[in-house]
Structure formats: C-alpha cells, structure tokens
Amino acid sequence: MFRSKDLLGIKELTSEEIYHILDTAAGFKDVLRRDIKKVPPLRGKTVANLFFEPSTRTRTSFELAAKRLSADVVNFSVPASSVIKGETLKDTALTIQALGADFVVIRHSSAGVPHFLSRIENISVINAGDGANEHPTQALLDLFTIQSHKGKFRGLTAAIVGDVTHSRVARSDIYALTKLGANVRIICPPTLVPAEIGKLGVEIFDSMEKGLRKVDVIMMLRLQLERQGKGFFPSLEEYFNLYGLTAERLKLAKDDAIVMHPGPMNRGVEIATDVADGPRSVILEQVTNGLAVRMAVLYLLAGVKK
Amino acid sequence: MRKEIFDANDIKRAVKRMAYEIIEKNKGVDNLCLVGIQKGGVILAGRLAEQLQSIEDRLIDVGALDITFYRDDLNTKEEQPVVKRTEIPCSINNKTVVLVDDVLFTGRSIRAAMDALIDFGRPAYIQLAVLIDRGHRELPIRPDYVGKNIPTSFNDLIEVSLEEKNGGRDRVVLVTGERG
Numbered sequence: 001m002f003r004s005k006d007l008l009g010i011k012e013l014t015s016e017e018i019y020h021i022l023d024t025a026a027g028f029k030d031v032l033r034r035d036i037k038k039v040p041p042l043r044g045k046t047v048a049n050l051f052f053e054p055s056t057r058t059r060t061s062f063e064l065a066a067k068r069l070s071a072d073v074v075n076f077s078v079p080a081s082s083v084i085k086g087e088t089l090k091d092t093a094l095t096i097q098a099l100g101a102d103f104v105v106i107r108h109s110s111a112g113v114p115h116f117l118s119r120i121e122n123i124s125v126i127n128a129g130d131g132a133n134e135h136p137t138q139a140l141l142d143l144f145t146i147q148s149h150k151g152k153f154r155g156l157t158a159a160i161v162g163d164v165t166h167s168r169v170a171r172s173d174i175y176a177l178t179k180l181g182a183n184v185r186i187i188c189p190p191t192l193v194p195a196e197i198g199k200l201g202v203e204i205f206d207s208m209e210k211g212l213r214k215v216d217v218i219m220m221l222r223l224q225l226e227r228q229g230k231g232f233f234p235s236l237e238e239y240f241n242l243y244g245l246t247a248e249r250l251k252l253a254k255d256d257a258i259v260m261h262p263g264p265m266n267r268g269v270e271i272a273t274d275v276a277d278g279p280r281s282v283i284l285e286q287v288t289n290g291l292a293v294r295m296a297v298l299y300l301l302a303g304v305k306k
Numbered sequence: 307m308r309k310e311i312f313d314a315n316d317i318k319r320a321v322k323r324m325a326y327e328i329i330e331k332n333k334g335v336d337n338l339c340l341v342g343i344q345k346g347g348v349i350l351a352g353r354l355a356e357q358l359q360s361i362e363d364r365l366i367d368v369g370a371l372d373i374t375f376y377r378d379d380l381n382t383k384e385e386q387p388v389v390k391r392t393e394i395p396c397s398i399n400n401k402t403v404v405l406v407d408d409v410l411f412t413g414r415s416i417r418a419a420m421d422a423l424i425d426f427g428r429p430a431y432i433q434l435a436v437l438i439d440r441g442h443r444e445l446p447i448r449p450d451y452v453g454k455n456i457p458t459s460f461n462d463l464i465e466v467s468l469e470e471k472n473g474g475r476d477r478v479v480l481v482t483g484e485r486g
Contacts, residue, residue: 023388024388024389026389026391027372027390028389030391030392030393031375034425034426035425035426035427036425036426039375039376039425040376040421041374041375041377299386299389300386302380303383303386304385
C-alpha cells in the first residue's frame with residue numbers, strides 16, 4: 001500500500017494512501033483512549049526531531065506519538081545544535097544517520113529540505129513543515145477530524161480563510177481535500193491570493209460574507225503576525241473586521257458546520273474567542289487527532305522496506 | 307489439494323461443546339469475559355457468548371482484540387498489517403478472560419494477544435479457546451478448549467470461513483502445501 005519510505009507532502013500521495021493512513025489512525029485513536037496509552041510496534045527504533053524553525057506543538061506531538069509507539073526520541077533544535085556553528089544540512093543528516101536514527105522529522109524554513117534529506121538511504125523522512133510548501137501531517141489530521149464529523153469528503157464544501165500565500169497548511173489541505181473530492185474555497189484579502197492559485201482547483205472569495213455561505217467546514221489559518229507591516233493588510237483590527245471569524249459570520253455556514261484552526265490561535269485577530277471556544281469548534285480535537293495521525297504515519301513508514 | 311474437514315454443523319456442535327466446557331471448568335460464568343482475536347476469533351467469541359447466554363441465561367461481556375502492535379514479526383513483514391479495532395467493554399481486572407481464536411498454530415498470536423490484554427489490566431486467569439488446533443507450536447502455549455485437533459504439516463493452510471466474515475457458509479478447509 002505504501003510505496004515511499006518518506007512522507008514529504010500530500011501532493012505525492014494517492015487517495016488510497018490517504019484513506020489507508022486515516023483508517024490506521026482510527027486504530028491509534030482507540031489506543032489513546034486507554035489507560036495504558038503505549039504500544040510496542042516501534043520498539044528499538046529511533047526518531048530524530050530536527051526543527052530548524054521554532055515549534056512547540058508539532059514537535060511535541062511527534063515526540064509523544066513516537067513515544068507512544070515505544071520509539072526513542074532525540075530532539076535537535078536550532079539554538080542547541082551545531083547548525084549555528086556552520087554545519088551543513090547534509091552533515092547534520094549524516095550525523096543523525098550515524099547515530100542510528102530510523103526516522104527524521106524535519107521542519108525547515110526552506111521548501112524542499114525534506115526532499116533533499118530523503119535521498120539518504122535507510123532513513124524515513126517526515127516533513128513537519130517546509131517553508132510555504134507543505135505540512136502533510138497537519139492536513140492528514142484535518143482530514144481525520146473532518147471525517148469523524150462528516151463521515152465523507154465527496155460533496156463537502158470547505159472554506160480556508162486567511163493568508164493562503166504564506167501557508168503550507170493551506171497548501172497541504174487544498175491538495176488533500178481536492179484529492180478526496182471535496183470542494184475547496186479560499187477566502188483571503190486580494191493582496192494575499194497566491195499567484196499559482198488557478199492550478200489548485202479552488203474557488204476564490206475576497207469576502208467572508210460571500211465565501212462562508214453554506215459551507216460544511218471552516219478552516220481558519222493563523223495570521224502570521226511577523227508579516228504585519230509588509231503591506232499585505234493595513235492593521236490587525238481591520239483584518240479582524242474584514243476576515244475574522246465571528247459568531248455572526250459563522251451563521252452563514254451550514255448549521256452543522258465545524259470550525260478548525262491549526263493553532264496557535266491569535267484570538268481577536270483571525271478568530272473571535274466565543275467562536276474558538278464555542279460548540280462548533282473542533283480545535284482541541286484536532287490536537288488529539290494529530291497524535292493518532294502521526295502515530296499512524298510513523299507506524300506505516302516503519303513497514304516500508306528501505 | 308483442498309479438503310473440507312469441518313462443515314457448518316460440525317462448527318456449531320464444537321462451539322456448543324466448548325461453551326459447556328467453559329461453564330464446567332469455571333463453575334458457571336460469573337466473572338467471565340470473552341475476548342476474540344481479530345478477525346475470526348471475534349466472530350467465534352460472539353457465537354460462544356450466545357451459547358453461554360442461552361445455557362446460563364445471563365449476559366456475557368465480549369471484547370475484540372487487535373494484536374497488530376504486539377506482533378513479533380513487524381520488522382520482517384513486507385508491509386505493515388492493517389490495524390483493526392480493539393474493544394474491551396469491561397474491566398478485565400480479576401476476571402477470567404477466555405481468549406478466543408479460530409486457528410492455533412505457532413502460538414505467536416496468542417503470545418501477542420496476552421501482551422495486548424495485559425495492557426488493559428490484570429486478569430485473574432487467562433484461558434484459551436480455539437476452533438482448530440493444528441499443532442506446530444513454537445512457544446510454550448496450550449489451549450484450554452479445542453473444537454478439533456487437526457494434524458497438519460507445517461506448509462499446509464487452514465481456511466476458516468465464517469458466515470459473518472466472508473458471507474459464505476461456515477466451513478473449515480485444509481489446503482495441503484500452500485503456505486510456501
């Protein structure tokens with residue numbers, strides 16, 4: 001079923017492979033409900049977390065997922081590693097290989113770094129976010145969450161709201177949802193419409209009032225505050241006034257629509273607090289599902305002959 | 307060569323007899339919980355529970371156990387086995403748990419099942435019921451209840467068809483020299 005030793009992006013996956021990951025994740029979600037949340041399939045394997053960009057959530061999620069599968073985990077983060085001493089990416093990778101790691105989970109600010117590392121034999125590379133390219137496990141956990149609420153993808157309409165241009169989450173979600181037959185809408189300021197958007201097979205809206213009408217799923221993106229003052233939008237207040245998800249705007253969606261956010265949230269910027277904590281929000285569920293999905297990915301890649 | 311060694315009636319009778327043996331050995335069904343091993347074992351556990359319920363006139367807890375994560379051949383298999391559901395509906399602490407499987411062969415699945423089970427609690431006893439015991443144990447494991455002992459050669463294959471599993475009729479078929 002799984003052909004590649006690596007998970008580099010959703011773009012490379014077939015819909016069968018995606019469903020296989022989701023089915024496997026369901027088994028791991030059961031494990032997470034038990035008293036003893038640890039199972040042995042990755043005993044004796046080593047997972048190296050290699051984060052060149054700050055991340056607490058994703059790194060912790062991968063770490064816990066690996067530990068729940070009985071793997072050993074080593075964390076390399078930029079300030080602590082030899083990267084600032086000038087070591088090249090290739091040397092870092094070879095060092096990790098020499099240490100005997102079986103998996104490298106990598107996040108890097110440049111697109112394509114996981115692909116570069118994947119040339120090393122005997123190691124499975126999992127992309128935990130590369131530049132503005134992809135963040136495949138986030139999309140998989142989003143799919144898993146949608147499936148558990150909606151049961152299917154075909155015929156669903158999902159709206160992705162926010163800075164799509166700079167968002168690897170958005171890109172992976174678009175690939176994932178369109179592959180499984182969902183309709184995808186993008187709602188974002190005209191200044192933030194990605195150049196290549198026409199190729200992605202999505203509908204583009206520049207207002208919440210039009211774009212949210214009758215959608216089944218609302219996927220909010222984090223507004224990357226570091227982009228403030230670069231001319232993409234005037235101010236945070238104005239952004240919230242135009243593109244913030246409020247209780248009022250939520251009414252435009254279907255009555256049973258769910259609200260998602262990859263975290264961490266900027267409350268009062270892209271999402272109102274009462275919506276984030278409201279009954280339609282599945283944001284915390286996404287965190288739990290992230291563990292199950294990452295366990296499934298590690299487990300399935302462990303089975304690919306290298 | 308294929309040879310039917312058990313038909314639907316044989317299976318029915320064997321299950322019934324095993325139910326009586328379980329009651330006899332445990333002096334009733336108090337404190338009893340049946341746990342089937344995915345996938346054939348789960349169906350048989352359901353049928354055994356039905357029998358026990360109709361004999362003793364009370365409800366029996368039935369669970370399902372997926373042993374995938376506990377297998378000792380995960381590193382050698384071509385592809386990861388598909389993960390199925392585990393559902394243990396009751397606390398197994400201090401209970402008598404009867405593990406149920408369709409075929410007992412090397413005993414490695416049962417070893418994995420015991421490891422899996424013990425992550426859910428500490429049963430007072432674990433017993434083992436199998437429809438077919440075909441021999442060739444590689445671990446010190448023996449069944450407490452057996453539907454039928456069938457001498458086989460190591461390379462033979464035992465196919466257990468159950469209505470609930472593949473929609474066909476209940477039967478057990480011995481295929482000689484097919485395991486490769």
